[in-house]
Amino acid sequence: MARPRQNLLTRQRIIETAAAIVDAEGLEAVTVRRLGTELGVQGPSLYNHFATMAEILDEVADAVVARVDVSFFATHDWRSALGLWARSYHAALSAHPNIVPVLAQGPGRRPAALAMADAVYGGLIEAGWPPARATHIGALMRYLVTGSALGSFALGFAEDPQLYALYPHLRDAHLLAEHQHSVDEGAFTLGLDLLIAGLDRLYASLKGVRA
């Protein structure tokens, strides 16, 4: 059989395959040899397309961030835009929790993460927030979204009821896993609503508006 004129690999194919492994089995399951097997090549072939394994995972992470909708800042009041963006960000990360540790290190040089930071910061500045405060708000939102996506609170407790015998108030903690979605979503929604309401009041006081 003749050598195909088209390359066996593209960056896109590699990233998609890596993303599928991350979602199904976690970050540690993505190895050079495993990727090679799934792509039908030998492991070292990947180095014709990427310099390091970390670069591949960075692109997987950025593809997730690229799906976050930042368009609201162009069309909505800053309060609505912040809430809609944060929900979109949260939804994108919750769909791919295994990649969150890579994302949580900051935008670095990832284009989608930088574009998102630019849109959010720009939106807040144009709404009249002082630069230092706009930075704080952007940081705070990242803390909440990555913190909530990084590890499910509900699933963070072991399933073993006996474990909690020593802790008087944790008697039913082993049941949290059954209510994972409502616990984790409820906590995120509570936090987001409280923060936006609080920022609204802070904004009003900054602008000299009396309640």
Next chain:
Amino acid sequence: MARPRQNLLTRQRIIETAAAIVDAEGLEAVTVRRLGTELGVQGPSLYNHFATMAEILDEVADAVVARVDVSFFATHDWRSALGLWARSYHAALSAHPNIVPVLAQGPGRRPAALAMADAVYGGLIEAGWPPARATHIGALMRYLVTGSALGSFALGFAEDPQLYALYPHLRDAHLLAEHQHSVDEGAFTLGLDLLIAGLDRLYASLKGVRA
């Protein structure tokens, strides 16, 4: 030279040595062989004291959580207690940021993490919060603290000014690193203050108190 009657290793010594490496060089620097070298034994000797490497890192993480002060719930109003605890939790994690990914997976079977969850949840229940809300508040606080400790927002941007040419509002992002402490602390403090003020209002409305 005779064989010492005392063991060369103890769990305590291993954990302390691992913690020092984590702090100085990060999680990836902690290897069985490296620990062996620093402890004056061969790597496999560690398996007489721990079943896995993950178990060692779990204990390093729990030692950090053990330093969080949860006593406030016994002595203070829930609002003050929540704020003082969250600041103590944040300070403990900020002092050892490299171990945060281990912590962020939840308490699991770690005694200090379980004791902390018990104290916080118990304190909120005794203050009169409904159980579901108390769970949300505990989760929310973990999101904020681990999210902020996991990766510095300020240090998450590359130091290369040229990188930001494409992003109109990020022109000065490369300067964030110089103000790391005030950016990261400012964002955390803003978030904590807004959340506690918001929870105070929510509590008042739950208890039927009119503003």
Next chain:
DNA sequence: ACCTGAACACCGTTCAAGT
């Protein structure tokens, strides 16, 4: 009971050789 030395099945990455 605890430590050693050798071994197993992995890693990421490099590089000369092939096409």
Next chain:
DNA sequence: ACCTGAACACCGTTCAAGT
């Protein structure tokens, strides 16, 4: 230009052998 095969310097973990 891209892929292969062999190699290097690592991993965590197991286990028989020593004391």
